[in-house]
Amino acid sequence: MSFKRLDSEDFLVSADSITAALFSGNIATQTVFFTSSVQEAGASGDYYLSVYQTASSEPTAEVQFDLAFGEKNGSGSLYFNSSVPGKSPSRTVYGQYRTLVLGNENAEFIFGNATGSAFYVISLERSRYKEKLLPGSFNLTLTFGSATVRLTDNSGDTSTITYTDSGRVFQIVSGSNGRAYTGTGYTVASGSFGLFLPDIGTVLLNAKALDLSAANGGIGLSTGFNANTDDNNNRKIFNAIKAGQSFTLNSEETLTSDYVYIRGRNQEFNYSENPSFVSGSTGEVLYGDFINNPQSYVTTVGLYNDNNDLLAVAKLSRPLQKDFTKEFLVRVKLDF
Amino acid sequence: MGFLNNSVLTVDAILTKKGRELLAKNDGTFKITQFALADDEIDYTLYNPTHPSGSAFYGEAIDNMPLLEAFPDETQIMKYKLVTLPRGTAKIPVLDLGYAAITIKQGASLAITPQTLNYLGAASGFEPSGYTAIISDVRLFNTFTGVGVNTPQAQALNVTQTIGTNVSKTVVGTTFNLTATTVNTLFGSNTALYATLTVTGRDSGARLTIPVTVTKVN
Numbered sequence: 279m280s281f282k283r284l285d286s287e288d289f290l291v292s293a294d295s296i297t298a299a300l301f302s303g304n305i306a307t308q309t310v311f312f313t314s315s316v317q318e319a320g321a322s323g324d325y326y327l328s329v330y331q332t333a334s335s336e337p338t339a340e341v342q343f344d345l346a347f348g349e350k351n352g353s354g355s356l357y358f359n360s361s362v363p364g365k366s367p368s369r370t371v372y373g374q375y376r377t378l379v380l381g382n383e384n385a386e387f388i389f390g391n392a393t394g395s396a397f398y399v400i401s402l403e404r405s406r407y408k409e410k411l412l413p414g415s416f417n418l419t420l421t422f423g424s425a426t427v428r429l430t431d432n433s434g435d436t437s438t439i440t441y442t443d444s445g446r447v448f449q450i451v452s453g454s455n456g457r458a459y460t461g462t463g464y465t466v467a468s469g470s471f472g473l474f475l476p477d478i479g480t481v482l483l484n485a486k487a488l489d490l491s492a493a494n495g496g497i498g499l500s501t502g503f504n505a506n507t508d509d510n511n512n513r514k515i516f517n518a519i520k521a522g523q524s525f526t527l528n529s530e531e532t533l534t535s536d537y538v539y540i541r542g543r544n545q546e547f548n549y550s551e552n553p554s555f556v557s558g559s560t561g562e563v564l565y566g567d568f569i570n571n572p573q574s575y576v577t578t579v580g581l582y583n584d585n586n587d588l589l590a591v592a593k594l595s596r597p598l599q600k601d602f603t604k605e606f607l608v609r610v611k612l613d614f
Numbered sequence: 615m616g617f618l619n620n621s622v623l624t625v626d627a628i629l630t631k632k633g634r635e636l637l638a639k640n641d642g643t644f645k646i647t648q649f650a651l652a653d654d655e656i657d658y659t660l661y662n663p664t665h666p667s668g669s670a671f672y673g674e675a676i677d678n679m680p681l682l683e684a685f686p687d688e689t690q691i692m693k694y695k696l697v698t699l700p701r702g703t704a705k706i707p708v709l710d711l712g713y714a715a716i717t718i719k720q721g722a723s724l725a726i727t728p729q730t731l732n733y734l735g736a737a738s739g740f741e742p743s744g745y746t747a748i749i750s751d752v753r754l755f756n757t758f759t760g761v762g763v764n765t766p767q768a769q770a771l772n773v774t775q776t777i778g779t780n781v782s783k784t785v786v787g788t789t790f791n792l793t794a795t796t797v798n799t800l801f802g803s804n805t806a807l808y809a810t811l812t813v814t815g816r817d818s819g820a821r822l823t824i825p826v827t828v829t830k831v832n
Binding site: 282551555562581600 | 623
């Protein structure tokens, strides 16, 4: 009498893509970048450099992304033990991403049409991107000296998506908003500028491409490849990002919602157990008009299981009048 | 000719405490199978069938009232349900507990068997699914159980132990057995303890709250 059973067609599951600006404060384009000297000097500083949207000492400071450098032979950073050549933070980072992205310890990174043995990693903070990065929204300006390159992913130019062990992969090219400025957007000699891996929130930048001179499409970044030497490569790519003053990226999240359609027929829900609906303890309705023309007001929808347990509840923004001449249809959205 | 508004009203639902509990249990009990509508917050005395401007204005005091957000406590929302009754109904189902108020001595027992008046065309009767009873302070009773409804859920409610806190307790049944506390320290310097008993018809949605007093014996 007060409960109505739901039919299977009253339920709908919908998955909607929600996009948002990625950086703290819902900022789509980050223009200033800061690091923490404490983090850089600490043990983690050997591997990566955390980048903040404001001075790291500020209470609002939040890590936006981390920068790391990976090299196949461990060059560009100090060996863990000088008597064990080749084992260094850069080698660790290279192996870490090779396993993650390629899933094969014998595979090589292919940047566009060229093999690369060194890369810079931009690892976006998980809480920034929620679920994944939005292809086509990646725009990064790198400046070194007088040379500048504007990079984007090539999702807008790609008709067939390529997958790796870490999901979708797009080439990073010279261009903007998911499209190359001209042709493929690759460098002539070193392939693409890197890989955009939206499903793991990671950007790999091809060190060789960035090291090319401006005339050849790069910025002459001068990545250090010295053995058993801290070449401070993380700081180099940070300086290029900082000088570029423009990093745009959006996040993407798939929000799954359950919709329940609540339908009240004209004959239903026209009377109320509200104490103000009756005039006395024996249940007479408040007004004589209510006997043949009752007016009820819906304010709340309750969703129950078979045991009559109230599982979820929804309130309307204002009362909805119901009588024998009106039907009632409300879509209740359940987000988990 | 004007455009008709064909949009579907969409509202966001929140999980109740019970809903979160059952979702966390993951035992299949979190399955929405039915719904009910309620008019919590509505004061029907604001409805004015003698409004001088005519019938379109009878409900003007109610139509645009702002509503509160939903409470996650399932005992504090969906209090007054809308019911489906035949047109021409002059009396709404109401509960009769046999008591307008309960006063019980320390250690004494009492059985309450609710009835529903004006229910399914009968002057009085019992609801097939039974009744839900909520005592606002479980400490007042050594025993607070429901009998007559043998579903696992109802039986589980009866064996739930809550010790030492003034929280409510909910039981399901057709008859409710109460035995007042024998603990003297609970009274402190008072000669009586007070609580409320809320009974709801599980089919009709009819609801009644009465005061409960436990008096100290010695």
